[in-house]
Amino acid sequence: xxxxxxxxxxxxxxxxxxxxxxxxxxxxxxxxxxxxxxxxxxxxxxxxxxxxxxxxxxxxxxxxxxxxxxxxxxxxxxxxxxxxxxxxxxxxxxxxxxxxxxxxxxxxxxxxxxxxxxxxxxxxxxxxxxxxxxxxxxxxxxxxxxxxxxxxxxxxxxxxxxxxxxxxxxxxxxxxxxxxxxxxxxxxxxxxxxxxxxxxxxxxxxxxxxxxxxxxxxxxxxxxxxxxxxxxxxxxxxxxxxxxxxxxxxxxxxxxxxxxxxxxxxxxxxxxxxxxxxxxxxxxxxxxxxxxxxxxxxxxxxxxxxxxxxxxxxxxxxx
Numbered sequence: 001x002x003x004x005x006x007x008x009x010x011x012x013x014x015x016x017x018x019x020x021x022x023x024x025x026x027x028x029x030x031x032x033x034x035x036x037x038x039x040x041x042x043x044x045x046x047x048x049x050x051x052x053x054x055x056x057x058x059x060x061x062x063x064x065x066x067x068x069x070x071x072x073x074x075x076x077x078x079x080x081x082x083x084x085x086x087x088x089x090x091x092x093x094x095x096x097x098x099x100x101x102x103x104x105x106x107x108x109x110x111x112x113x114x115x116x117x118x119x120x121x122x123x124x125x126x127x128x129x130x131x132x133x134x135x136x137x138x139x140x141x142x143x144x145x146x147x148x149x150x151x152x153x154x155x156x157x158x159x160x161x162x163x164x165x166x167x168x169x170x171x172x173x174x175x176x177x178x179x180x181x182x183x184x185x186x187x188x189x190x191x192x193x194x195x196x197x198x199x200x201x202x203x204x205x206x207x208x209x210x211x212x213x214x215x216x217x218x219x220x221x222x223x224x225x226x227x228x229x230x231x232x233x234x235x236x237x238x239x240x241x242x243x244x245x246x247x248x249x250x251x252x253x254x255x256x257x258x259x260x261x262x263x264x265x266x267x268x269x270x271x272x273x274x275x276x277x278x279x280x281x282x283x284x285x286x287x288x289x290x291x292x293x294x295x296x297x298x299x300x301x302x303x304x305x306x307x308x309x310x311x312x313x314x315x316x317x318x319x
Contacts, residue, residue: 048140049098054079056093057112057148059129069152070161071203071314073242075276078113078123079148085109090123101138109133110148117279118266126278127236128156128318152318159227160295160317164206169196173208176315179220179296181259189216192312202242202274202313210299210310212247217301219310222254226292229319231282239279239295240316245270247308249299251279256290274313281317 059074081088083099084107091097112129115122132148162175171194172178181187192210201207210219231237239251248269253262262284268277285293295317299310 047100050101050138050140051096051143052081052088052099052108053096053143053145054081054091054093054110054148055145057110057132057150059112059150061152065152068161069156069158070163070316073203073240073276073314074112074129074150075114075278076112076126076129076150077115080111080113080123080125082109082111083107092123096143099138101140103139104137105135106138107133107135108146110146112148112150114278117268117277118264128152128238157229157319158316159229159319160223160225160315162208162223162312162315163204164194164208164313165204167194167206169194169206175224176208176221176297176312177224179222179254179298188218188220190219192219192221192310195311200244200311202244202311204313207242207311207313208315210297211307212299212301212310213307214301218298219300220296220298222294222296223315223317224294226254226257226294227317228291228293229285229317231285231319235282235319236280237282237285237317237319239277239281240314240318241277242274242313243268243271243277244274244311245299245309247299247302247305247310249297249310251277252296252298253281253284253288254294254296255288257292257294258290261296262288274311 057076057079059072059076061069061072078090078092080090083101088099089097090113110132111125113123114126116124129150130153132150136144160175162173164173166174172191173194176192178188178191190210190212192208194206195209196206200209212219229237248267250267252264255262264284299308301308
């Protein structure tokens with residue numbers, strides 16, 4: 001009897017399991033569909049960037065400002081880009097870079113950036129060069145080529161400009177004189193002179209040349225007149241110069257109108273052609289607050305060389 005009862009319940013139990021299976025499959029299928037439909041619902045929108053391109057930043061000095069600002073010599077390898085005053089990034093030119101922006105009118109600012117000597121940021125916004133600003137109707141997916149230009153800001157002062165163009169060939173430059181030392185100790189053994197030889201001139205008519213050799217192995221020249229700019233740590237005082245050298249030379253400051261030479265820890269190595277240097281003098285001047293100051297350039301004959309040459313052009317102080 002018990003056996004017959006159990007046998008009679010098998011179809012009922014089977015139907016229960018079958019119903020449970022179908023119900024579980026329905027719940028799984030519904031959850032699976034809900035999961036994928038919800039993923040599609042909350043997927044973030046795809047953002048297509050705008051692209052900018054810069055070949056170079058063209059720096060100029062107006063013709064009527066050449067006597068007060070000097071030459072337009074500049075070396076600007078980087079551009080800092082801003083979108084609506086928010087930083088996009090610093091890029092080495094030529095460069096193509098993405099900009100995340102909505103479609104419509106936006107302001108683009110491009111700041112000239114240099115590589116300062118003696119440390120600092122490898123892409124430092126140069127405080128004396130004007131930035132380029134333009135309003136552009138940006139459209140996502142499009143490429144915009146910018147052609148930025150720059151000038152010196154009108155507020156920039158130039159305590160010293162030596163272009164090496166005013167004197168006759170063979171004469172000493174007006175604003176770089178020999179360092180005489182204390183009782184001639186450490187005095188220069190050679191004098192910088194003007195050369196008009198085209199192969200030795202960076203720009204303009206002339207450049208300054210100093211030669212050290214076995215008879216005169218040491219040269220040190222200082223800027224003249226002295227300057228008394230005292231910047232704060234938040235302001236800038238820069239030396240700009242074009243140079244070409246066959247040996248190592250150094251640049252520093254003379255503290256006060258004395259014989260105290262302040263080394264900047266800056267050794268400038270030989271070059272095969274002309275180069276441009278930017279030196280921030282403000283930290284050193286703040287650390288040694290004895291006015292006035294002069295900049296010095298010094299070269300010593302390298303061991304094994306018969307002679308070494310230092311060429312300078314477009315020497316400027318800016319504050």
